[in-house]
Amino acid sequence: MLTVFQVCFFVGIGLMLLSLIFGNIFEVIGIDGLDLDFDIGLSLFIPISPILLIFFITVYGGVGWLIWNAFPALEVIFIILLAFAAGIVLSTLMNLFVIRPLKKAQNTSTPDSEDLVGLRAKVTETILENGFGEISYVINGNSYTSPAKGIHGEAFKAGQEVVICWITDYIFYVSLFDI
Known part of the structure; x- marks a missing residue:
């Protein structure tokens, strides 16, 4: 034993x-x-x-x-x-x-997808028309980056402020953030 x-x-x-x-x-x-x-x-x-x-x-x-x-x-x-x-x-x-x-x-x-919808983000890599780019956002003091696409296929230049509208298959769909 x-x-x-x-x-x-x-x-x-x-x-x-x-x-x-x-x-x-x-x-x-x-x-x-x-x-x-x-x-x-x-x-x-x-x-x-x-x-x-x-x-x-x-x-x-x-x-x-x-x-x-x-x-x-x-x-x-x-x-x-x-x-x-x-x-x-x-x-x-x-x-x-x-x-x-x-x-x-x-x-x-790690934030939930539901917590990210409506969150402001910044375009870090230009989002091409009908293409992809990258956004960065901060939640709970942590900074994250994710692939992004315009909700209507529009282009966004690096540095623009956008808002996250929805997330599908880890792609963040964004639109221009208007104050």
């Missing part, structure tokens, strides 16, 4: 390191938009996401290994139950106090 705890611990550490290394490599080359997180409805009681599963495996193996070495007289089933309970408790705490607040902070920084 000691081997099982050691394998769980080292596999968990290895997966965390791989996640860290590949996450940083992919971020450097611009591939950082893949989110493999999945939740089930009872995530308070059953915290299931890839990072929490890896964390659980690591804690389960580490705690099991520590208890096995510290208290060799304990029954194996008792050690397994203690390690399992420690894994569940620590995974739940990590979910509640680390993962959820980070997700909430990430979600609040």
Whole structure:
């Protein structure tokens, strides 16, 4: 059983390191938009996401290994139950106090499409007649840029103030902002 705890611990550490290394490599080359997180409805009681599963495996193996070495007289089933309970408790705490607040902070920084309609923006790259250009806008103190097109196919020069009318397929349709 000691081997099982050691394998769980080292596999968990290895997966965390791989996640860290590949996450940083992919971020450097611009591939950082893949989110493999999945939740089930009872995530308070059953915290299931890839990072929490890896964390659980690591804690389960580490705690099991520590208890096995510290208290060799304990029954194996008792050690397994203690390690399992420690894994569940620590995974739940990590979910509640680390993962959820980070997700909430990430979600609040990204504006919804509905919040953008009616927002003033500035043309950063000329919008060609019946073509595309680029606008920049500020929301919640953060500056964003997006591809844009005139609502009637009209052209807008860089520097003009426009208003976002609607968004379809990540294309922002804009019209001239008149005071």
